[in-house]
Structures are given as C-alpha cells and as structure tokens.
Amino acid sequence: MSSFFSSLTKKSATKKLLCLAGAAMITVGLLGGCGSGTSSGEPQKVLRVGSETTFPPFEFTEGDTYVGFDIDLADALAKKMGYKMEFKSMGFDALIPALQSNDIDMIAAGINATPERAKAVIFSEPYFKEGGFIVVTRKDNTTINGMKDLEGKRIVTQIGTIPTDMAKKIPNTTVKEVDSNSQIFNELNAGTADATILDNAVAMYYLKQGADKELRLAGTPTDPEGTVWAFRKSDTELRDKANKALEELKKDGTYQKIYEKWFGVQKK
Numbered sequence: 001m002s003s004f005f006s007s008l009t010k011k012s013a014t015k016k017l018l019c020l021a022g023a024a025m026i027t028v029g030l031l032g033g034c035g036s037g038t039s040s041g042e043p044q045k046v047l048r049v050g051s052e053t054t055f056p057p058f059e060f061t062e063g064d065t066y067v068g069f070d071i072d073l074a075d076a077l078a079k080k081m082g083y084k085m086e087f088k089s090m091g092f093d094a095l096i097p098a099l100q101s102n103d104i105d106m107i108a109a110g111i112n113a114t115p116e117r118a119k120a121v122i123f124s125e126p127y128f129k130e131g132g133f134i135v136v137t138r139k140d141n142t143t144i145n146g147m148k149d150l151e152g153k154r155i156v157t158q159i160g161t162i163p164t165d166m167a168k169k170i171p172n173t174t175v176k177e178v179d180s181n182s183q184i185f186n187e188l189n190a191g192t193a194d195a196t197i198l199d200n201a202v203a204m205y206y207l208k209q210g211a212d213k214e215l216r217l218a219g220t221p222t223d224p225e226g227t228v229w230a231f232r233k234s235d236t237e238l239r240d241k242a243n244k245a246l247e248e249l250k251k252d253g254t255y256q257k258i259y260e261k262w263f264g265v266q267k268k
Contacts, residue, residue: 050104126226146219
C-alpha cells in the first residue's frame with residue numbers, strides 16, 4: 001500500500017517545459033510544443049489553465065505527464081474556442097490567487113460553485129453533474145457507517161476544499177488538513193485519522209486502484225452540486241465562450257468520448 005500511495009505523490013517539477021518566458025508552464029504533450037503562430041501568421045490565443053494535480057481521475061500524473069478528465073476536457077474546450085491550452089499545476093489553495101493575479105485564465109480542478117468562492121471568481125455552467133461527497137474509512141473500523149457517525153472522530157481532509165468545511169461543522173471532531181488526496185489515504189492507512197470526506201468519483205477511483213485492500217466507502221454520497229470551471233470576475237466574455245464551447249462539445253460527441261474514457265458509459 002505504501003508504495004502505491006507514495007507513487008501518487010511524485011511530482012514532475014524537474015521536467016517542466018518553459019513554454020513562456022519567465023513562467024514554468026507545462027503544455028500538455030498532445031499539444032505539440034510551444035508554437036506561437038497559426039497558418040495565417042497570426043499569434044494563436046492561449047488559454048492558461050490551472051489545476052491541482054493530485055485529484056484522480058480528474059487531474060493527476062502518470063510518469064512525467066499530467067492526465068485526467070479535466071485535462072482532456074479543458075484541452076478540447078480550448079481547441080473548440082480556437083485557443084491553445086497551457087497547463088499549470090499548483091496547490092489547491094493557490095488556484096484562486098493565481099487567477100486573480102493573472103497567472104492563469106481558468107481553473108479546472110474539480111471545484112464546486114460555493115458562495116464563498118463566488119466572492120472572488122465567476123463560474124461556468126456545471127460540466128460534471130455526478131459525484132457528491134462520501135465518507136471513507138478503514139475496513140477494520142466498524143463504528144463509522146456514514147456522515148452521521150463522524151461526530152467526535154479524527155477526520156483528515158484536503159486544505160481549501162468543501163469536505164474541510166463539512167468536517168469542521170461536525171461537533172467535537174479533530175480535523176487535520178493536508179495538501180493532497182494521496183496524503184489523506186496515507187493518514188488513513190497509518191491509523192492517524194479515523195475517516196475522510198471525499199468527492200465520490202475520486203474515492204471510487206482510489207479504491208479501484210488498490211486502496212480497497214484496507215479502506216471502504218461508508219454510507220451513501222451526498223447530493224452532487226455540479227463541478228464547474230472558475231474565471232476572473234472581469235472575464236465574463238471568456239466564461240460565456242467556455243459555456244458555448246461546452247455545449248458544442250456535448251453536441252458533437254467529444255464530451256461523451258472523454259467522459260467514457262475516465263468514467264465508463266455515461267448515465268442517461
């Protein structure tokens with residue numbers, strides 16, 4: 001188990017390509033380098049997408065490459081809009097500040113549209129409407145069988161996320177905040193936390209990859225709120241273009257293909 005989770009935490013910072021002067025941007029491999037022109041000779045517009053890449057199956061690393069549902073969909077979105085995507089990985093709590101400081105143009109990180117975040121950014125229409133949040137605990141823990149059993153327990157969550165807010169509202173809990181989902185699973189396996197609250201799709205992915213040897217889902221997921229992209233408040237035009245492009249990707253079948261690649265046949 002430890003080798004599995006430690007491999008998930010490896011970063012590829014030493015292999016980043018400098019696609020912009022003075023900025024450590026990774027252009028996803030399928031984009032083919034850092035070309036700056038189009039066939040017409042006009043500079044190609046760039047969509048700088050930021051994410052936190054320890055969130056399988058939405059965004060994570062395989063070797064030296066960033067992969068995942070969000071990355072494939074954001075790349076398809078950029079192409080539909082006539083842009084070239086440039087991708088940047090950072091800590092989850094750094095994403096909104098990076099957007100506000102103009103380091104990135106869009107956040108694609110499996111986020112939900114919360115009132116608190118709405119004070120700082122604007123959101124797209126939901127692009128993923130399944131999921132919800134669920135409790136994960138050890139198989140040998142027989143006292144936790146859902147959200148109702150978390151009172152008084154030690155809960156580990158990822159910093160800056162909705163599960164952290166949820167955990168802090170549960171009476172008498174001790175909440176430990178960590179940087180990544182892989183660290184969450186390390187804490188559970190080490191017995192230093194009793195449970196976590198995770199996005200259901202992410203929890204199912206981790207268990208499918210081998211975590212189910214020691215861990216289990218407890219209870220049923222909460223109602224999903226829908227996953228969105230985030231933009232600067234001043235970028236309403238870009239947000240509207242993204243919404244329109246998303247509709248087109250669904251109509252032409254591109255969204256369906258990307259969805260099925262990561263989640264299987266889409267529910268009707």
